[in-house]
Amino acid sequence: MSGQQGKGEEERVPMWQLFYDNIFLLLALGVAIPVVFYTLWGVMELVNLPVWPK
Amino acid sequence: MSVPTAFRTCPTTGLKVHLPAENLIKANAVVAVVFFLIGVAMALLVAMTRWPAVHLLGDEFFYRALTAHGINMLIFWIIFFEIAVLYFASAILLNSRLAAPKLGWLAFALMLAGSGLVDVMIALGKADVMMTSYVPLKAHPLFYLGMILFAVGALVGTSLFFATLVIARRDRTYEGSLPLVVFGAATAAIIAVVTIAHGAIIYIPTMLWSMGIIEHIDASTYRILWWGLGHPSQQINVAAMIAIWYLLGALTVGAKPINEKLCRTAFVLYILFINLASAHHLLVDPGVSSTWKIWNTSYAMYLAVLASMIHGMTVPASIEVAQRRKGYTKGLFEWLKKAPWGNPSFAALTLSIVIFGFIGGITGVTFGTEQINIISHNTLRIPGHFHATVVGGTTLAFMGVTYYVLPLIFRRQVVAQALAKIQPYLFGVGIVMVSLGMTFAGSYGISRRHWDITFAGATLQPAVDPTVYLLLGIMGIGAILAVLGALLYILITVGTVLAGKKTG
Amino acid sequence: MSITVPERVWWKPLDKGEKLWVAIALTWCLVMFIMMPLWHLQGKQNAPSETYRVSADQFEKAAAAFITQYRVGEEQGVPVVAPPSGSDIYLVARMWSWEPVLKLEKGKTYRLHLSSVDLQHGMTIYPMNINFQVLPGYDYVLTITPTEKGEYHLICNEFCGIGHHLMVGKILVV
Numbered sequence: 001m002s003g004q005q006g007k008g009e010e011e012r013v014p015m016w017q018l019f020y021d022n023i024f025l026l027l028a029l030g031v032a033i034p035v036v037f038y039t040l041w042g043v044m045e046l047v048n049l050p051v052w053p054k
Numbered sequence: 055m056s057v058p059t060a061f062r063t064c065p066t067t068g069l070k071v072h073l074p075a076e077n078l079i080k081a082n083a084v085v086a087v088v089f090f091l092i093g094v095a096m097a098l099l100v101a102m103t104r105w106p107a108v109h110l111l112g113d114e115f116f117y118r119a120l121t122a123h124g125i126n127m128l129i130f131w132i133i134f135f136e137i138a139v140l141y142f143a144s145a146i147l148l149n150s151r152l153a154a155p156k157l158g159w160l161a162f163a164l165m166l167a168g169s170g171l172v173d174v175m176i177a178l179g180k181a182d183v184m185m186t187s188y189v190p191l192k193a194h195p196l197f198y199l200g201m202i203l204f205a206v207g208a209l210v211g212t213s214l215f216f217a218t219l220v221i222a223r224r225d226r227t228y229e230g231s232l233p234l235v236v237f238g239a240a241t242a243a244i245i246a247v248v249t250i251a252h253g254a255i256i257y258i259p260t261m262l263w264s265m266g267i268i269e270h271i272d273a274s275t276y277r278i279l280w281w282g283l284g285h286p287s288q289q290i291n292v293a294a295m296i297a298i299w300y301l302l303g304a305l306t307v308g309a310k311p312i313n314e315k316l317c318r319t320a321f322v323l324y325i326l327f328i329n330l331a332s333a334h335h336l337l338v339d340p341g342v343s344s345t346w347k348i349w350n351t352s353y354a355m356y357l358a359v360l361a362s363m364i365h366g367m368t369v370p371a372s373i374e375v376a377q378r379r380k381g382y383t384k385g386l387f388e389w390l391k392k393a394p395w396g397n398p399s400f401a402a403l404t405l406s407i408v409i410f411g412f413i414g415g416i417t418g419v420t421f422g423t424e425q426i427n428i429i430s431h432n433t434l435r436i437p438g439h440f441h442a443t444v445v446g447g448t449t450l451a452f453m454g455v456t457y458y459v460l461p462l463i464f465r466r467q468v469v470a471q472a473l474a475k476i477q478p479y480l481f482g483v484g485i486v487m488v489s490l491g492m493t494f495a496g497s498y499g500i501s502r503r504h505w506d507i508t509f510a511g512a513t514l515q516p517a518v519d520p521t522v523y524l525l526l527g528i529m530g531i532g533a534i535l536a537v538l539g540a541l542l543y544i545l546i547t548v549g550t551v552l553a554g555k556k557t558g
Numbered sequence: 559m560s561i562t563v564p565e566r567v568w569w570k571p572l573d574k575g576e577k578l579w580v581a582i583a584l585t586w587c588l589v590m591f592i593m594m595p596l597w598h599l600q601g602k603q604n605a606p607s608e609t610y611r612v613s614a615d616q617f618e619k620a621a622a623a624f625i626t627q628y629r630v631g632e633e634q635g636v637p638v639v640a641p642p643s644g645s646d647i648y649l650v651a652r653m654w655s656w657e658p659v660l661k662l663e664k665g666k667t668y669r670l671h672l673s674s675v676d677l678q679h680g681m682t683i684y685p686m687n688i689n690f691q692v693l694p695g696y697d698y699v700l701t702i703t704p705t706e707k708g709e710y711h712l713i714c715n716e717f718c719g720i721g722h723h724l725m726v727g728k729i730l731v732v
Contacts, residue, residue, distance in 0.1 A: 010566070017569040020318050021231050023219060023240050026325050030244040031251070034282070034329035038350050039252070042278040042333070046341050052612040052697060113720055147561055184717050188678045190694065191719070231568065234560035273678055273693040300560035311560050314568035316576055339691045340609040340672075340698035347605075348594045356587035363583035367576075372560075419590075424605055425597055431689040432680045432715035499687035501680075501715040506723040509713070513634040514726040516684050516711035 060151065064462060070227075071463075075145035075152035079138045079463055081162055082211075083456075086134035087547055089126050089169065094540045096123035097533065101488070105530030106507060106523055113505045114182070120503060122176045124185030128444065129204070129287065130169045135452050136242060136294050137161070137211040142463070143239035143297065144218035150227040153217035157210055164207030171200030184503060186280060189260060189271040198261035205253040212246045215239070234311050234318065235304075238297025241321040245290045248329050252282030274341040285332040288440065291448040292362075293324055295410070298451045299369045299403060305458050306400040307380075307393065309372040317368050323361035327353045337427040344424070351422045359419055366411050398474045402454025405482035410447030413489055414439060434500045438493030445536075446485045453478060453543050460547065466554030474546050481539025487532020495525040605690070608699040614675040617697060621648035621671075625658050633659050633728065646671060649712075649727075651679040651692045653719055656712045656727025662704050664731050670700040680715030683729065689715055704731040 019025065061070050099119040102110040111119060145152040152158060175181040180194035187193055219240070222228060232240065256279040262268045300317070303309035311317045333350030336342055353359060377389030394400045417439035421430045430436060460468050468474055498519050500507055507518055507526075572580065598604055624639065624647065631638040637658040641647045643666030650657045651674040662668060672681065672692050679692040690698065712727035 013567055014569040017231070017315075017567065020237075020322060023216070023232075023244075026240075026322065027216075027244045027247065030325040030329075031248055033326055033354075034248055034286070034332070035251075037354070038330050038332055039278065039282050041346055042336075042342050042350075043275060045343055045346055046272070046274050046278070049341060049609055049611050049696075052610045052616050113723065117717065117720065117722075182720075188716070191677050191717075228563050230563050230566050233562050234564070273695055277691075277693075304559045304561050308559070311564075313570065313572055313576055314564045315570055316572055316580070317560075318568075336691075338605045338689055340607075340693055340696040343607045344598055344605070347607075348598060352591045352594050355591045359590075360580075360583050360587045363587075364580065367579050367583075423590075423594060423597070425601055425603060428603060428605060428689060429687050431691070432682070433687065433689065497687070499682055499684045499713075501682060501713060503717040504715075504723055509723065509726055512724045512726040513636070514711060514728055516713065516726060519685065 066462060069146055070149040072145045072151045074155035074158075075141050076463055078152065078155060078158045078162065079141050079146075079459075082134050082138035082141070083459060083463075084551065085162075085166060086131050086138065087544060089130035089134060090540070091544050092173065093123055093127035093131055094537055094544070096120075096126065097540075098537045099123075101530055101533030101537075103505065104507075105526050105533075107527060108530065109506070114179075116505045117182050117184070117503075118176060118179060121182060121184050122173065125172060125176070126169075127449075128185060130172075132291055132444070132448065132452075133204075133208050133287075134165065134169075136246075136290060137165070137208065138459075139294055139298070139455075140211065140215040140239055140243055141218075142459075143236045144215045144222070147233055147236050148218070148222040148228050150218055150222035150225060153214050153221050158214055161207045161210035161214065164203050164210065166207075168200045168202070168204030168207060171196055171203065173200075175200065186284065187260070188280070189263070189273055189276045192264055195261050195264045198257050198264055201253070202257050202261065205250050205257065208246065209250045212243050212250070215243045231314075234314060235297050235301045237318055238293060238300060238321055241324050242290045242293035242297065244325050245286050245293055245329060249283050249286040249290060252279055252286070256280050256283060274339065277336060277339060278342070281332040281335045282329075285335065286329045288444055289324070289328045289331070291444055292328070293321070295406065295448040295451045296321075296365050296369070298455050299365070299407060300372075302399055302403040302451070302454050302458075303369055303372050303376070306397055306403060307373055307376045309369075309376040312368055312372050312375055316364060320361040320364035320368070323357050323364075326357070328358035328361070330354055331358065331422065334422040334427070337422075337424055338431045347424060351424070356419075362411075362415055366407070366415075369407060396475050397457075398478050399454040399457045401475075402450050402457075402478040402482075405478055406447050406450040406454065409442050409450065409482060409486060409489075413486065413493075414443030414447050417493060418443060430496060432502055433496035434492040434502050435496030437502050438489050438491075438496055441485055441492065442489040446482065446489060450478060450482060450485070453481065456543070456547060460550045460554065461557055464551055464554070465557050466550045467557055468546065469549045469554050470546055473542055477539055477542045477546065479539075480542065481536055484532045484534070484536030484539055488529050488536055489532075491525045491527075491529025491532055495522050495529065498522050498525075500526075603688075606700055608701075610697040610699070611695060612673060612697040614673075614694060617648075617671075617673045618650065618675055621650045621657070624648045629658075630661065636727070638730075641668065643667065645669070649681075650675060651681065651714070651725075652676050654714070654721035654725035656681075656714075656725065659728045659730065661730045661732060662702075664704050664707050667701060667703045670702050672698045672700060677718045678716050679718050679725070682713045682715045684711045684713045686710060691716065704729075707731050
């Protein structure tokens with residue numbers, strides 16, 4: 001990350017800022033969270049529905 | 055590395071403008087406006103049919119026009135414009151070249167072919183299925199193919215955005231973190247990936263089913279997957295709109311984000327949690343459990359709502375700070391009184407914030423709770439809500455930014471400035487009337503997507519509360535105002551592109 | 559400016575006003591989140607989740623047997639059915655009708671089985687404005703207790719083809 005470069009005595013870039021700057025990590029999380037909680041969980045519930053009792 | 059002649063320097067902003075990127079931005083923006091025009095024409099027909107005093111179209115044409123209105127507005131107009139925004143935010147704002155412009159043209163061609171195919175199928179009456187095309191309602195296979203082509207094109211365009219970020223960092227066209235507006239555009243692009251992935255998962259099997267290759271598509275599974283496309287596509291709009299709020303704040307009054315950490319945190323909360331909201335659409339569905347519904351419709355503890363509350367504070371606050379810096383410091387509100395209300399972009403920005411926040415946001419969050427959803431699901435309250443978000447919010451913000459795109463990208467002076475000044479107000483007032491008319495009519499149980507609220511010809515005859523006619527009249531008059539505002543926008547835009555005085 | 563790169567380190571503390579606003583907003587969000595399950599557990603009107611997979615054939619057969627058993631009359635060609643309280647009752651959605659007309663007693667509880675035998679439909683109890691999605695392949699069991707006497711219409715709230723606006727049914731509460 002180029003944000004870390006610069007003069008040695010400069011203040012260090014905080015971890016959170018590095019995390020926010022990592023667009024591809026955010027992309028991975030942004031896809032994974034809805035896919036797990038919304039899509040997969042939802043489809044699993046449909047798959048496991050009981051069938052008509054009679 | 056690209057050759058230096060591929061760039062020009064913008065005399066106003068000093069930005070280095072990559073010419074192939076500029077051409078792609080122009081093409082996508084122009085086509086967006088063409089689809090907007092189709093959408094506006096359909097809007098008038100739909101509204102004039104739902105206004106009982108007019109009841110313009112017959113049933114068949116009403117449902118066809120409604121299908122076309124939804125798809126052209128919510129998908130084609132908005133996504134073409136958003137692709138232009140993504141190219142602008144990556145290549146232009148980062149002073150970079152756009153990755154693989156040839157692929158950009160391929161994306162453009164795919165999106166154009168797809169959207170054209172969809173519109174032709176709708177016009178031919180082969181796809182009277184509404185925007186949602188809920189199975190087992192069936193359209194012609196070419197309708198689904200059109201949607202797939204459009205989605206693939208949009209995915210290619212989105213990938214170019216990400217690739218351009220990589221190139222800009224590698225070529226060191228900027229140092230440190232992305233500008234906030236680019237970060238907002240990246241949020242939109244990430245949400246777009248979620249959207250398009252769900253689109254591919256659901257439209258491909260549905261097309262095969264429509265061709266007779268697959269026998270059965272489960273109705274509930276379709277709804278989960280389709281809404282994994284349907285609602286996130288609107289969350290792209292939210293993120294893009296807010297990126298544009300920050301952009302317009304900077305362009306109109308020179309606003310600076312008051313705290314980068316806060317603004318960016320709000321975007322990160324969108325990325326992580328906003329897409330859970332798709333479950334709103336299934337709150338009164340069989341199949342999925344209450345636990346799933348509650349967790350997802352709360353956006354995992356309302357964290358995405360928190361994000362909107364943050365933007366709702368930071369954008370106006372940054373405008374206030376910028377105004378006060380200019381010396382408008384008398385009392386609490388001099389900064390607001392002395393704001394550039396005659397600048398159509400500023401007017402559009404302010405109206406967009408107010409309409410999105412106070413009408414769209416509040417209706418959205420409340421309708422997304424189980425108990426209120428029971429009394430709002432599939433009623434006119436729902437289109438009442440999203441006309442405040444995606445039209446009063448996103449479309450108005452896009453209109454606002456257009457008044458800067460025209461001089462900066464098309465390098466033409468905006469024509470008919472006097473009309474441009476009133477355009478956002480006309481459109482804004484119209485759409486507020488549409489939204490409120492629909493929302494309140496919906497609270498009387500009036501369905502959305504319904505040709506005849508008098509149920510003429512039905513064997514059983516429910517009585518309709520007379521208040522509904524008044525409310526739908528307000529909607530109808532508002533629709534006429536909004537359509538006039540929209541036509542004005544189209545005329546000004548087209549007039550400027552064709553006949554505006556060249557600048558720079 | 560929001561269109562230029564920020565300073566090298568922008569991860570800076572919020573000022574007082576910002577902290578206050580975030581605290582207010584976050585508190586409100588958490589209150590809403592806590593209320594969601596509370597309303598679900600304590601509220602008197604919630605969407606249930608009891609659902610079974612069913613074929614159109616199975617559902618139509620069960621509904622036909624139910625109609626024959628409790629039929630008390632006919633309205634506009636649609637059978638009127640008066641089932642005993644506590645029983646399983648059936649409502650079939652199809653293009654473009656609701657069958658049968660249900661005659662229910664105020665204050666009694668029923669298990670309403672709701673399904674479609676063709677396209678997706680939506681049930682609006684009108685003008686009370688209660689809405690549910692009705693899907694083919696799914697038997698949605700709503701436990702209902704009518705609280706007010708009167709005639710309620712059922713209208714379809716999901717587009718289901720050209721006759722969608724003609725799809726009207728009825729529930730009588732006596």
